Amino acid sequence: MLQRFFIFCSGADTAILDECSPGERTKYAGIGATVFFTAVMATIAAAYALYTIFDTYLSAIFFGIIWGLLIFNLDRFIVSTIKKRDNFFDELIQASPRIALAIIIAIVISKPLEMKIFEKEINQVLLTEKNEMTLANKDQLALQYTPSINALETEIESLKNEITTKETEVNNLYETYIAEAEGRKGTEKLGKGPVYKEKRDKHDSEQAALAELKKTNAEKITAAEAQVAILAVEYKTKVADTQPVIDGFDGLMARVNALDKLPWLPSLFIFLLFLAIETSPILAKLLSPKGAYDLKLEEQESALKSWVTQQKAQRDILVTTDRDINNRVYADIAEEQELYDYKRKKARELMQMQADAFYKQQKSIL
Incomplete structure (x- = not known):
């Protein structure tokens, strides 16, 4: 079986x-x-x-x-x-x-x-490629967010420096009016005279301006930091959304390419x-x-081929013979006078009928 x-x-x-x-x-x-x-x-x-x-x-x-x-x-x-x-x-x-x-x-x-x-070696190659693609993907996505984040961080740093500069200025004014009161600088007179009062008023005015600046800049810094946090969240979300595409990079074509690297x-x-x-x-x-099978198969095919050739030759001979017989028959008939007279009579009758029909048609037109 x-x-x-x-x-x-x-x-x-x-x-x-x-x-x-x-x-x-x-x-x-x-x-x-x-x-x-x-x-x-x-x-x-x-x-x-x-x-x-x-x-x-x-x-x-x-x-x-x-x-x-x-x-x-x-x-x-x-x-x-x-x-x-x-x-x-x-x-x-x-x-x-x-x-x-x-x-x-x-x-x-x-x-x-x-x-x-x-499979294990291919998985290792694919893992390396996925890691490279992950890093490249993060770098490409970072290009979309880094300029905005850098601009906001620069703005935050500028606001902080502005506060620091103002604080230094206020501290210097404080040192100036204290030194005036102690007689170390300025008029070098001990006590709180008119010059001291003038310097103290300027310090108090600048300190009030510093407090206002801190409040304003703090609000700006908070808003900028919030925008930086939003951009950071968007960046992480984008990375998370695109990561499944990289994780799914293990189809047939990827594995064939990985196999070629081995x-x-x-x-x-x-x-x-x-x-x-x-x-x-x-x-x-x-x-x-x-073997015997090949010989028998060849014999069978040869017998079939011979039979087909024989049948074709017989059909060709039959067609040729039938054509010769028909030629002889029609040649003999063509020589008979009786057939000629009969066909001549019928042709004459046909021509007469055509002449009569033409005459009637012309007469009806007139």
């Missing part, structure tokens, strides 16, 4: 194989088993690749089975259409397009499994393995000697 299934997978004619030896059936069962397991590997590879795209098991399994059936049908077609010939190079030329197709299929089915085998030698060996699996049915068919 299993052997017949694998023979079906090889695309061989079971009616012809039943007339061959067990060894011949075993050979084609082996070819069919290779075709079957190649399709199984293609199904697994496609299911994993599609899982990285759809992220659902049902879709991945369904489309993976469809892809596996497609590969199975292609491989079965490739193997079944290669005919054994007397010259190996003729067989190789016949199989060259199919070998090229097998190479393409091997590339397609090997990539997803390479990604699965090197050392190429292990990937080459895996590709060669799948290439050997994919081309093994074709190579087995090419390298195997011409």
